[in-house]
Amino acid sequence: MPDFSNSVNLKYVKLGYQYLVNHFLTLSLVPIILGVMVQLFRFGPDEISRLWTALRFDFVHVLCSCFVIIFAATLYFMSKPRPVFLVDYACYKPPVSCRVPFATFMEHSRLNLSKEPKSVDFQMRILERSGLGEETCLPPAIHFIPPTPTMESARGEAELVIFSIMDSLFDKTGIKPKDIDILIVNCSLFSPTPSLSAMVVNKYKMRSNIKTFNLSGMGCSAGVISINVAHDLLQFHPNSNALVVSTEIITPNYYQGKERSMLLPNCLFRMGGAAILLSNRRSDRWRAKYRLLHVVRTHKD
Structure with a gap:
């Protein structure tokens, strides 16, 4: 097992780990948002219009979507360090x-x-x-x-x-x-x-x-x-x-x-x-x- 204590300043590892834990939810959402944006840019205006028209919103879908959004927002604000x-x-x-x-x-x-x-x-x-x-x-x-x-x-x-x-x-x-x-x-x-x-x-x-x-x-x-x-x-x-x-x-x-x-x-x-x-x-x-x-x-x- 190699000894990293001499090659790596462990205090920076600790600071990086602490930052990762404090901003885990934000860092997790970044690749998802980027992936969605890249996919939307690949679509042309006609494809986006057809996709929007093809959607069929009903009460269950709207309720589930609202619940997911509210849950994600609540989790995000609760995970943020308090000022x-x-x-x-x-x-x-x-x-x-x-x-x-x-x-x-x-x-x-x-x-x-x-x-x-x-x-x-x-x-x-x-x-x-x-x-x-x-x-x-x-x-x-x-x-x-x-x-x-x-x-x-x-x-x-x-x-x-x-x-x-x-x-x-x-x-x-x-x-x-x-x-x-x-x-x-x-x-x-x-x-x-x-x-x-x-x-x-x-x-x-x-x-x-x-x-x-x-x-x-x-x-x-x-x-x-x-x-x-x-x-x-x-x-x-x-x-x-x-x-x-x-x-x-x-x-x-x-x-x-x-x-x-x-x-x-x-x-x-x-x-x-x-x-x-x-x-x-x-x-x-x-x-x-x-x-x-x-x-x-x-x-x-």
């Missing part, structure tokens, strides 16, 4: 009291890492090259000297970020919490029990039959994975709204050691979050900001 629209989104804007300019961050680092001057210098070099601005923010627990990365503080940050962006999204769209059919919350580093998705459902008194998913431990691709999960679910649940909440909780992950790889999150991660409302309802087409066409996630072995 997914991004109705609106909201991003978290931290309060001014949480801002951490470079000078403040480095002063706190010198006090918290007074026994590790090399770690302080390393953080300064990373911060200068990070591309962060002077108005980025850290959660309140990190402002203390020393920081207080407790579970209670982490919960407080999660509630502050998630509830703020959800309130903003509900205000912008006019949608009610009970209108949400699918809820997906992703946070890579903080995965408490009860989950963040359960916290949201309890806060907003969402429906008991809502489908909830809490994704964690997936790194920087968690946001893309959440969108992909929402897209797949909306293909099987018609007339549904999906709410995707993406954030990263910083409080429990502040590092005060000398491992440089673990010092990087101190310099790069800041408070933030986004809530996105997706819908497959045709009525939302006109007010949606975007339409979701492709979800691409890449990785290297």
Whole structure:
């Protein structure tokens, strides 16, 4: 059995197979339509006229023909992928009291890492090259000297970020919490029990039959994975709204050691979050900001 893994890029085979499955009915009808058109072109006007005259339509033939046409049209529209629209989104804007300019961050680092001057210098070099601005923010627990990365503080940050962006999204769209059919919350580093998705459902008194998913431990691709999960679910649940909440909780992950790889999150991660409302309802087409066409996630072995 030959090994095609080295000669054929399997991801293109997968994409081709997926396209074939999604458009099977359309691709099947194309050769039939072409065959009928070629045959009609071969006939002359007189032959087409005689063929039309020779037809004898009765009620049974008309009924069967209508049934076949309606069945084929229904099958075609049901097999088409449902369009997914991004109705609106909201991003978290931290309060001014949480801002951490470079000078403040480095002063706190010198006090918290007074026994590790090399770690302080390393953080300064990373911060200068990070591309962060002077108005980025850290959660309140990190402002203390020393920081207080407790579970209670982490919960407080999660509630502050998630509830703020959800309130903003509900205000912008006019949608009610009970209108949400699918809820997906992703946070890579903080995965408490009860989950963040359960916290949201309890806060907003969402429906008991809502489908909830809490994704964690997936790194920087968690946001893309959440969108992909929402897209797949909306293909099987018609007339549904999906709410995707993406954030990263910083409080429990502040590092005060000398491992440089673990010092990087101190310099790069800041408070933030986004809530996105997706819908497959045709009525939302006109007010949606975007339409979701492709979800691409890449990785290297």
